Amino acid sequence: MVGYLVVLLLILAAAAYWIGRTRAVASVNGDVARLHSLPGQHGTFLALFAAGPALFAIVLWSMVTPGIESSIIADRFSAELSGMGVPQAEAFMRDARAMAFGGLVGFADPTKEAAAAVYKSIHATSAWIIWAVALMLSASGFYWAYSRIAQAYRARHVVERVLRAFLIVCSAVAILTTIGIVLSLIFESLRFFQQVPLYKFLFGTHWSPQSAFTGAGAEAGAVNQDIFGMVPLFAGTLLITFIAMLVAAPIGLMAAIYLSDYASKSVRALAKPVLEILAGIPTVVYGFFAALTVAPYFRSMGESLGLNVASESALAAGVVMGIMIIPFVSSLSDDVINAVPQSLRDGSAGLGATKSETIRKVILPAALPGIVSAMLLAVSRAIGETMIVVMAAGLAANLTANPLEAVTTVTVQIVTLLVGDQEFDSAKTLAAFALGLVLFCITLTLNIVALRVVQKYREQYD
Amino acid sequence: MNIMTEASVEQKLGSGTNEPSIKMKGEKVSVHYGEKRALFDVDLDVRENQVTALIGPSGCGKSTFLRCLNRMNDTISIARVTGKITLDSEDIYDPKIDVVELRARVGMVFQKPNPFPKSIYENVAYGPRIHGLARSKAELDGIVESSLKKAGLFNEVKDRLLESGTGLSGGQQQRLCIARAIAVSPEVILMDEPCSALDPIATARVEELIDELRQNYTIVIVTHSMQQAARVSQRTAMFHLGYLVEEGATDKMFTNPDDKRTQDYITGRFG
Numbered sequence: 001m002v003g004y005l006v007v008l009l010l011i012l013a014a015a016a017y018w019i020g021r022t023r024a025v026a027s028v029n030g031d032v033a034r035l036h037s038l039p040g041q042h043g044t045f046l047a048l049f050a051a052g053p054a055l056f057a058i059v060l061w062s063m064v065t066p067g068i069e070s071s072i073i074a075d076r077f078s079a080e081l082s083g084m085g086v087p088q089a090e091a092f093m094r095d096a097r098a099m100a101f102g103g104l105v106g107f108a109d110p111t112k113e114a115a116a117a118v119y120k121s122i123h124a125t126s127a128w129i130i131w132a133v134a135l136m137l138s139a140s141g142f143y144w145a146y147s148r149i150a151q152a153y154r155a156r157h158v159v160e161r162v163l164r165a166f167l168i169v170c171s172a173v174a175i176l177t178t179i180g181i182v183l184s185l186i187f188e189s190l191r192f193f194q195q196v197p198l199y200k201f202l203f204g205t206h207w208s209p210q211s212a213f214t215g216a217g218a219e220a221g222a223v224n225q226d227i228f229g230m231v232p233l234f235a236g237t238l239l240i241t242f243i244a245m246l247v248a249a250p251i252g253l254m255a256a257i258y259l260s261d262y263a264s265k266s267v268r269a270l271a272k273p274v275l276e277i278l279a280g281i282p283t284v285v286y287g288f289f290a291a292l293t294v295a296p297y298f299r300s301m302g303e304s305l306g307l308n309v310a311s312e313s314a315l316a317a318g319v320v321m322g323i324m325i326i327p328f329v330s331s332l333s334d335d336v337i338n339a340v341p342q343s344l345r346d347g348s349a350g351l352g353a354t355k356s357e358t359i360r361k362v363i364l365p366a367a368l369p370g371i372v373s374a375m376l377l378a379v380s381r382a383i384g385e386t387m388i389v390v391m392a393a394g395l396a397a398n399l400t401a402n403p404l405e406a407v408t409t410v411t412v413q414i415v416t417l418l419v420g421d422q423e424f425d426s427a428k429t430l431a432a433f434a435l436g437l438v439l440f441c442i443t444l445t446l447n448i449v450a451l452r453v454v455q456k457y458r459e460q461y462d
Numbered sequence: 463m464n465i466m467t468e469a470s471v472e473q474k475l476g477s478g479t480n481e482p483s484i485k486m487k488g489e490k491v492s493v494h495y496g497e498k499r500a501l502f503d504v505d506l507d508v509r510e511n512q513v514t515a516l517i518g519p520s521g522c523g524k525s526t527f528l529r530c531l532n533r534m535n536d537t538i539s540i541a542r543v544t545g546k547i548t549l550d551s552e553d554i555y556d557p558k559i560d561v562v563e564l565r566a567r568v569g570m571v572f573q574k575p576n577p578f579p580k581s582i583y584e585n586v587a588y589g590p591r592i593h594g595l596a597r598s599k600a601e602l603d604g605i606v607e608s609s610l611k612k613a614g615l616f617n618e619v620k621d622r623l624l625e626s627g628t629g630l631s632g633g634q635q636q637r638l639c640i641a642r643a644i645a646v647s648p649e650v651i652l653m654d655e656p657c658s659a660l661d662p663i664a665t666a667r668v669e670e671l672i673d674e675l676r677q678n679y680t681i682v683i684v685t686h687s688m689q690q691a692a693r694v695s696q697r698t699a700m701f702h703l704g705y706l707v708e709e710g711a712t713d714k715m716f717t718n719p720d721d722k723r724t725q726d727y728i729t730g731r732f733g
Contacts, residue, residue: 344578350569350572351569351589365579
């Protein structure tokens with residue numbers, strides 16, 4: 001219903017644009033050069049005021065009404081709801097809402113149906129209200145703006161200001177979302193740390209949250225605090241990241257050097273996009289490449305060497321993850337190496353240095369800070385990577401430095417904690433938020449360090 | 463490094479007593495950048511222990527010719543050089559010639575000072591290191607010190623040899639680049655507008671230095687400043703639109719040029 005309203009407002013806006021334009025042109029009898037602002041700007045001005053306030057009202061309405069509607073229902077059915085626990089009451093409201101809007105509900109009963117009917121009528125009323133409010137806003141906005149359009153009116157400045165406000169809102173959305181996510185991570189983690197002490201989480205070496213609830217009867221629901229030690233996960237993450245960087249750092253760097261200093265223009269034009277396609281492959285594809293091709297290959301190779309390689313090994317996951325971040329390293333390093341001024345290359349060549357001497361002794365030292373920061377960004381990428389490790393590294397939380405064994409990572413455990421039927425306030429699921437917070441802190445630190453290094457480096461040349 | 467061929471020895475003995483011998487010789491040198499021709503059949507000699515100035519309006523081919531002399535044009539993939547250039551009668555575009563060794567013999571100083579982002583010491587030691595010129599640390603120290611002294615920079619930087627070369631002033635940086643070029647003991651030093659990024663005081667200092675260096679090196683300098691050409695050079699070559707217009711002793715070029723275009727350019731009527 002309200003969807004039609006939005007469409008209607010958009011049509012009105014288009015019409016207003018045309019009307020505003022026409023009126024502006026008419027106000028100077030077609031001599032457009034005499035207008036302060038272009039006819040199109042007058043049109044945009046009118047369209048903005050015809051549709052803008054109404055659309056804003058609709059956004060506000062859609063954010064506020066669900067809460068108001070629920071509280072009215074809760075008020076009317078307070079007698080019925082008082083007998084229920086919190087989860088049942090929530091389920092009741094959910095079902096009533098679903099029935100009101102034509103959804104299917106498992107257990108319908110007369111109370112719910114009554115609630116649904118009330119829901120429906122309240123919602124219809126509020127929809128009528130928003131229709132009326134929106135059309136009124138639209139009409140008055142149109143009238144006000146229409147009366148303003150004249151030869152000397154500065155529509156251009158108004159449009160500019162509205163545009164600026166719109167851009168501010170867009171960037172605010174991104175920033176506020178980030179802040180919201182971080183806050184929710186922090187608060188959920190605090191709830192977790194009420195059940196499991198921080199030091200046991202950070203320094204414990206035993207991780208098996210699937211057996212969080214031991215015993216039955218009186219002991220059921222008690223949290224075993226000793227099974228939430230994140231050290232094995234952290235060690236596994238570091239091991240896999242280390243293997244990945246062992247693969248990605250040299251290959252990516254060498255590829256970048258080749259692309260920036262050795263490759264001819266045509267080779268570069270071909271090789272660079274192809275290398276970047278690697279970055280476009282979905283990580284889940286890398287995941288089954290790791291699990292189905294690389295891991296068995298390492299296993300059989302290990303067998304022929306007399307080594308015992310687990311079928312899900314840190315080595316397989318790390319190597320494939322390394323391949324995945326090669327384009328990341330190479331394209332960042334390539335940018336950095338290209339940023340080293342040509343004059344330094346000429347200076348070195350003018351002294352009789354060969355190409356590789358120039359690269360080793362002049363270009364790489366000059367580009368080193370940038371390369372380091374590229375590596376750090378790649379590390380934070382590797383730490384946060386999930387899909388490959390879920391598929392190839394296993395779930396067993398072993399505390400080991402042997403790359404041939406199965407290990408697990410922070411991200412994998414977050415996935416396994418949240419997959420399946422869970423209550424979202426048990427220590428087990430809350431642990432996922434704590435892990436997420438730790439992960440966030442690590443990657444944030446790495447990114448900040450990397451950006452700092454880049455900034456320092458920039459100052460040298462500019 | 464100083465391999466003297468028989469031909470060059472003959473040349474030295476054969477030449478007149480007051481006319482210095484020919485160090486580098488260009489014959490019918492032409493350069494194409496892709497489809498575009500930048501230099502047309504230039505014949506120009508560079509004489510030993512003299513400063514040869516290349517002048518002419520922007521885009522006339524003087525820098526292009528300079529870069530041919532130590533094959534710096536090789537680094538530009540679309541550049542193609544034809545004709546013959548010799549160094550001590552050896553063709554430097556001969557496939558047998560090692561371009562690395564050539565550039566050690568024919569050093570270059572660029573328009574904009576381009577010290578490496580390393581310490582002052584490392585900047586000067588760079589060339590000797592890659593060519594293995596010093597057998598010990600003490601010997602390397604000696605090369606660095608004498609190069610900085612020859613470039614007239616030693617007294618200003620002797621207390622901060624380990625500080626970054628990029629921290630010096632523009633004029634000091636350019637002299638550091640000259641010291642860096644001297645350190646590999648070249649025979650010829652090419653300078654591509656070495657003072658265009660410097661203030662008048664630093665320029666005067668570098669010009670003085672060029673005049674001193676003439677005792678031991680052969681110098682070719684590209685410049686946009688007529689006064690500079692007149693002050694530092696013994697011979698001047700005037701380029702225009704890729705052609706060598708005129709070449710001769712600097713005194714004569716600036717007082718009584720043969721070509722009207724040279725006269726007009728020198729007096730500032732075009733260019």
